[in-house]
Amino acid sequence: MGESLPPSYASVPPPALQPPPVQYAQQVPMQPMLVQMPPMGRHPQSMLCPNCHQQVVTNTKNENGLAMWLAVGGCCVVTGVCCWVPFLIKDLKDVSHTCPSCQYYLGSYKMIK
Ligand SMILES: [Zn+2]
Numbered sequence: 001m002g003e004s005l006p007p008s009y010a011s012v013p014p015p016a017l018q019p020p021p022v023q024y025a026q027q028v029p030m031q032p033m034l035v036q037m038p039p040m041g042r043h044p045q046s047m048l049c050p051n052c053h054q055q056v057v058t059n060t061k062n063e064n065g066l067a068m069w070l071a072v073g074g075c076c077v078v079t080g081v082c083c084w085v086p087f088l089i090k091d092l093k094d095v096s097h098t099c100p101s102c103q104y105y106l107g108s109y110k111m112i113k
Pocket residue numbers: 049050051052053054056099100101102103104
């Protein structure tokens with residue numbers, strides 16, 4: 001009467017052995033396409049903006065850079081108190097240059113490269 005069908009096990013083929021991922025031994029280092037920028041100084045300078053292609057005088061902005069943090073750390077060690085005087089010293093700050101026209105970041109002057 002009732003046909004007793006044998007459980008049909010789908011014959012799953014054993015998983016094919018995946019070849020190991022190919023090791024690219026020699027990866028060609030990507031050459032960063034950096035636009036050659038003139039070395040930036042501490043003061044605004046005239047340059048050609050690579051973004052808006054205008055001759056501009058850069059906007060400068062003082063930033064707390066590595067040199068200033070080192071100075072703060074040095075002050076802490078020497079004086080024993082957390083000395084924030086270096087925060088007030090402009091010469092210790094990095095200066096970032098941006099385009100006044102399009103606000104494009106043009107580079108920065110760093111106390112410590
Ligand atoms: Zn610009």
